[in-house]
Amino acid sequence: MPELPEVETVCRGLAEALIGRKLVRVIANRPNLRFPLPNDLGQRLIGNSISAVKRRAKFILIEMRTSDVLIAHLGMSGRFRIYQNTPPPENTHDHVIFETESGSVIRYNDPRRFGFFDLTSRDDLAENRFLSDLGPEPLENTFTPDVFIKHIKSRKTSLKAALLDQHIVAGLGNIYACEALFMARLSPRRKTHTVGPKRATALVDAIKTVLANAIAQGGSSLRDHRKTNGELGYFQHTLQVYGQENKACPRCGIGYQITRINQSGRSTFFCPHCQR
DNA sequence: ATATATCCCTGCGCGC
DNA sequence: TGCGCGCAGGGATATA
Numbered sequence: 001m002p003e004l005p006e007v008e009t010v011c012r013g014l015a016e017a018l019i020g021r022k023l024v025r026v027i028a029n030r031p032n033l034r035f036p037l038p039n040d041l042g043q044r045l046i047g048n049s050i051s052a053v054k055r056r057a058k059f060i061l062i063e064m065r066t067s068d069v070l071i072a073h074l075g076m077s078g079r080f081r082i083y084q085n086t087p088p089p090e091n092t093h094d095h096v097i098f099e100t101e102s103g104s105v106i107r108y109n110d111p112r113r114f115g116f117f118d119l120t121s122r123d124d125l126a127e128n129r130f131l132s133d134l135g136p137e138p139l140e141n142t143f144t145p146d147v148f149i150k151h152i153k154s155r156k157t158s159l160k161a162a163l164l165d166q167h168i169v170a171g172l173g174n175i176y177a178c179e180a181l182f183m184a185r186l187s188p189r190r191k192t193h194t195v196g197p198k199r200a201t202a203l204v205d206a207i208k209t210v211l212a213n214a215i216a217q218g219g220s221s222l223r224d225h226r227k228t229n230g231e232l233g234y235f236q237h238t239l240q241v242y243g244q245e246n247k248a249c250p251r252c253g254i255g256y257q258i259t260r261i262n263q264s265g266r267s268t269f270f271c272p273h274c275q276r
Numbered sequence: 277a278t279a280t281a282t283c284c285c286t287g288c289g290c291g292c
Numbered sequence: 293t294g295c296g297c298g299c300a301g302g303g304a305t306a307t308a
Contacts, residue, residue, distance in 0.1 A: 001290075001303085003302090023302075033305085034284070034285090034302085037302090058302075058303095061302095073302075073303085075284095075285095075301090075302050075303080076286095076301055076302050077285085077286075077287085077300095077302095093286085108308085110282085110285095111285080111286080111287065112284085112285045112286050112300095112301095112302095113284080113285055113286085113288095113304055114284070114285065114301080114303080116303095129304095130303090130304095154278095155279090156278080156279080157279065157280095159280085161279085161280095164301095164302095166302095166303080173301075173302070174300090174301060174302090177288050222297085250298080264279085264280065264281085265281075265282090265301085266279085266300090266301065267299090267300085267301090277299105278308105279306090279307105279308085280306105280307085280308075281305100281306080281307075282304105282305085282306075282307090283304090283305080284302100284303100284304095286300100287299105287300095288298105288299090288300090288302090289296095289297105289298095289299090290296105290297085290298085290299100291295105291296095292294105292295090292296095
């Protein structure tokens with residue numbers, strides 16, 4: 001599932017294929033994904049060149065020379081695939097097709113259609129409804145233990161829920177939230193108001209480390225996507241708790257099992273022995 | 277105001 | 293072998 005590291009990896013791939021290139025073809029194969037596709041997509045993008053590809057949380061920002069900005073979100077199952085030469089026949093879930101003057105074909109594929117596109121301008125980016133209320137970028141210096149504590153101290157919720165709340169810190173999903181809590185030895189059930197400077201520092205450090213490691217490995221989901229036979233990607237071997245139900249805790253060893261619980265409708269994996 | 281539930285959607289793995 | 297079911301979880305929206 002695409003979380004921040006996967007989105008970052010996708011952005012880097014898109015940047016390589018798109019920056020400085022002019023779009024000669026933009027086709028929407030259906031009127032909507034999660035939301036209606038912008039109806040002036042082709043009109044505003046065709047003949048326009050890409051000047052930058054950026055990421056904000058799990059959002060991909062494709063900036064055009066005209067100051068138009070295409071915002072893309074992968075949702076749960078969205079993928080961008082780039083073909084330099086003759087692309088294979090289109091898949092039923094190839095919903096949006098881009099083609100550059102240099103002949104690259106970029107397809108947005110999304111079986112579950114939880115992803116979406118939005119079109120705005122650089123001037124309006126900060127006020128965009130998807131971006132305006134996002135919390136700090138976890139890998140930037142603006143995300144500190146002090147900032148984190150300030151956001152969570154008055155909340156009456158669990159640490160796990162706080163990490164998934166994009167207003168508090170933007171970009172974590174279920175996998176990396178579980179992994180960061182494990183690394184910081186903190187229980188996902190711990191109430192946020194019980195977190196002081198020491199625990200906040202451990203957690204903020206863990207979040208940064210987990211995300212940076214995942215990015216360094218090219219993310220986990222993208223590697224999965226490359227393997228069309230369904231074989232799991234490299235990051236699978238790096239996961240300490242996510243999906244490891246009933247396995248021995250990597251820290252506590254035999255006799256201490258990774259437990260799966262449900263928090264606000266989502267699975268949480270953790271070790272009740274070393275995560276307090 | 278914040279916390280929780282519901283919804284969107286398809287593919288996959290499981291049990292019978 | 294196949295069918296139905298539950299699960300996967302991004303984020304907006306509705307409800308408590």
